[in-house]
Amino acid sequence: MNDITNNYTLVLGATGKTGSRVAKKLINQGIVVRTAARSRADIRFDWNDRSTFASALDNVSAIYLVPPVLRVDFANIVTKFLDEAERVGVRHVTYLSAYGIEHAPAEVALRAVELDLASRTALSHSVVRPAWFMQNFSETFVKPVNDEIVVPCGMGAEAFVSADDIASVAAATLSDPVRHAGSVYSPTGPKALTFEEAAADISNAVGRRISYRDIDRNAWINAMIQAGVPAEYGEVLRTLTETIASGRGSRPNNDVLTATDKPPTSFTEFATKSAAAWRQ
Numbered sequence: 226m227n228d229i230t231n232n233y234t235l236v237l238g239a240t241g242k243t244g245s246r247v248a249k250k251l252i253n254q255g256i257v258v259r260t261a262a263r264s265r266a267d268i269r270f271d272w273n274d275r276s277t278f279a280s281a282l283d284n285v286s287a288i289y290l291v292p293p294v295l296r297v298d299f300a301n302i303v304t305k306f307l308d309e310a311e312r313v314g315v316r317h318v319t320y321l322s323a324y325g326i327e328h329a330p331a332e333v334a335l336r337a338v339e340l341d342l343a344s345r346t347a348l349s350h351s352v353v354r355p356a357w358f359m360q361n362f363s364e365t366f367v368k369p370v371n372d373e374i375v376v377p378c379g380m381g382a383e384a385f386v387s388a389d390d391i392a393s394v395a396a397a398t399l400s401d402p403v404r405h406a407g408s409v410y411s412p413t414g415p416k417a418l419t420f421e422e423a424a425a426d427i428s429n430a431v432g433r434r435i436s437y438r439d440i441d442r443n444a445w446i447n448a449m450i451q452a453g454v455p456a457e458y459g460e461v462l463r464t465l466t467e468t469i470a471s472g473r474g475s476r477p478n479n480d481v482l483t484a485t486d487k488p489p490t491s492f493t494e495f496a497t498k499s500a501a502a503w504r505q
């Protein structure tokens with residue numbers, strides 16, 4: 226480790242589902258935070274523009290690392306960013322990965338970044354590998370359209386986890402990096418639910434019927450690409466949905482409780498709290 230003592234915690238993806246919540250939690254703890262994204266943050270940071278790295282990293286001691294989203298080829302650019310982070314004295318990185326990624330080959334970018342971090346000695350790291358976010362139902366790609374949730378997951382179950390709980394885990398590691406150095410957490414919710422069960426919880430919360438419809442996987446992927454998802458990301462969507470449909474989705478564990486001393490949010494609690502998202 227070098228002798229530089231920096232002040233800021235840099236939160237990447239700071240306008241997104243987890244980054245926005247991580248930033249809020251750290252600020253509430255009195256930690257000096259710099260939020261970063263391409264717009265609407267303290268500083269402009271763009272993975273596609275290396276000239277934005279230096280000012281984002283200036284005077285930074287710890288980073289919440291949200292890797293480039295909707296991409297499959299980002300390992301090299303993250304390595305370059307981490308090289309620069311090490312050089313300017315960053316001491317700790319908390320990396321947002323994904324549930325089960327330890328089983329992926331080293332060439333898969335999400336896994337490659339984990340291995341890169343594990344090989345570094347000048348900074349410590351924590352890895353957060355969450356299950357599917359509950360907020361996918363209220364904010365993004367499985368939000369009901371015409372009162373229907375459409376996704377090719379059959380009757381497979383997943384221990385959906387709240388982005389609030391993921392952020393609490395990440396914030397715990399960033400506020401006490403020494404305690405959490407080398408830790409790996411795989412945040413899950415308290416129960417594995419099928420999409421039909423999730424739709425029933427949302428129906429109860431919102432007071433009208435929201436249904437779940439399984440769909441042909443290729444048709445769904447094509448529809449996602451038509452809606453703007455990059456074509457190369459289609460294979461990631463295939464793996465994610467096949468994993469759940471085949472019964473290999475995440476199962477509840479104690480990681481949220483272990484990292485935060487609080488039990489994870491249930492899907493029913495999430496649905497009740499988020500009902501406004503489905504009333505619009």
Ligand SMILES: NC(=O)c1ccc[n+]([C@@H]2O[C@H](COP(=O)([O-])OP(=O)(O)OC[C@H]3O[C@@H](n4cnc5c(N)ncnc54)[C@H](OP(=O)(O)O)[C@@H]3O)[C@@H](O)[C@H]2O)c1
Pocket residue numbers: 237238239240241242243244261262263264265270271272273291292293294295321322323324354355356357358361
């Ligand atoms: N959703 C799930 O169920 C799930 C489950 C497990 C793991 N994950 C992982 O979670 C990650 C996404 O995290 P999230 O959901 O918290 O984020 P998010 O809600 O998808 O938001 C993405 C954030 O990244 C920023 N961003 C996008 N393009 C960027 C670029 N080129 N350079 C710099 N910043 C950029 C966005 O702001 P701007 O657009 O303004 O730049 C935004 O702040 C993904 O890596 C995914 O694999 C997701």
